[in-house]
Amino acid sequence: MSLLRRIWSRITRPTQFVGTDLEGNRFYEYPSTTDDSRRTKRVVKYAKGRDMLHYIAGERRLPVQWMSWLTHTRFHPPTVQELQADLERQRRVLLNAAIIEARDREERARQQIQGPQETSILDNGAQSSTEAVTQGQAASGPPNPVLKSEPSIQQTQSSLPQDSAKAQMPASPWRRPSGAMDEPQPWSPSSVRRGGG
Structure with missing residues (x-):
C-alpha cells in the first residue's frame, strides 16, 4: 500500500x-x-x-x-480497575474451591478410616430389619413389590381418625379414579350456528 x-x-x-x-x-x-x-x-x-x-x-x-x-x-x-477486580475474584474462587476440596478429601479419608466399624454396625442393623421383613412376608404370602410401602400407610390411617387421615394424606396421582375408562371415545363435534337468521 x-x-x-x-x-x-x-x-x-x-x-x-x-x-x-x-x-x-x-x-x-x-x-x-x-x-x-x-x-x-x-x-x-x-x-x-x-x-x-x-x-x-x-x-x-x-x-x-x-x-x-x-x-x-x-x-x-x-476499565483496568474492573479487570483487576475480576482477576482478584477469580483468585478468591480458586482458593475457596481448593479449601473445600481439601476439606472433602479429609472427610473422605476420615470416613474410610471409620468406615469398616460403621458398616459392620449398619450391616447388623440391616440384617435384623431384613429378617423381620422376610418373616412378615412369609406369614402374609408372596411378596408384592408394588404394595411394599402400603402397609405402613394403612397402619397410620387406621391409627388416625378417618377425617384427619383424609385431610393429611394427599391423593395419589397414580391412583385411578373410580369409574374412569381408559378406552378412547369417538369424537362427535357439535354444530355451530352462524349468521343472524
Whole structure:
C-alpha cells in the first residue's frame, strides 16, 4: 500500500484506540461502514509475541468483559480497575474451591478410616430389619413389590381418625379414579350456528 493511500485511509476511517487488557492486548473501534452508526467495527490486536492461535486453541483467553464489548453485548469498554477486580475474584474462587476440596478429601479419608466399624454396625442393623421383613412376608404370602410401602400407610390411617387421615394424606396421582375408562371415545363435534337468521 502506498504512503498516500495509507494517509487517505487514516483520514477517511480514523481508528479509535479504546483500551488494553491486563495481558497487553489492545482494542480498537472503527466507525461504521454502513448506514447504522451504532454498529461499529471492534477489533483486538494481540500483544507482541502472541498470536491469535493461542487464543483460538484455548491456551489463553481474552477477558469476558472485553469479549462482550467486542461482540457488542456491552456498550462501554471495561476499565483496568474492573479487570483487576475480576482477576482478584477469580483468585478468591480458586482458593475457596481448593479449601473445600481439601476439606472433602479429609472427610473422605476420615470416613474410610471409620468406615469398616460403621458398616459392620449398619450391616447388623440391616440384617435384623431384613429378617423381620422376610418373616412378615412369609406369614402374609408372596411378596408384592408394588404394595411394599402400603402397609405402613394403612397402619397410620387406621391409627388416625378417618377425617384427619383424609385431610393429611394427599391423593395419589397414580391412583385411578373410580369409574374412569381408559378406552378412547369417538369424537362427535357439535354444530355451530352462524349468521343472524
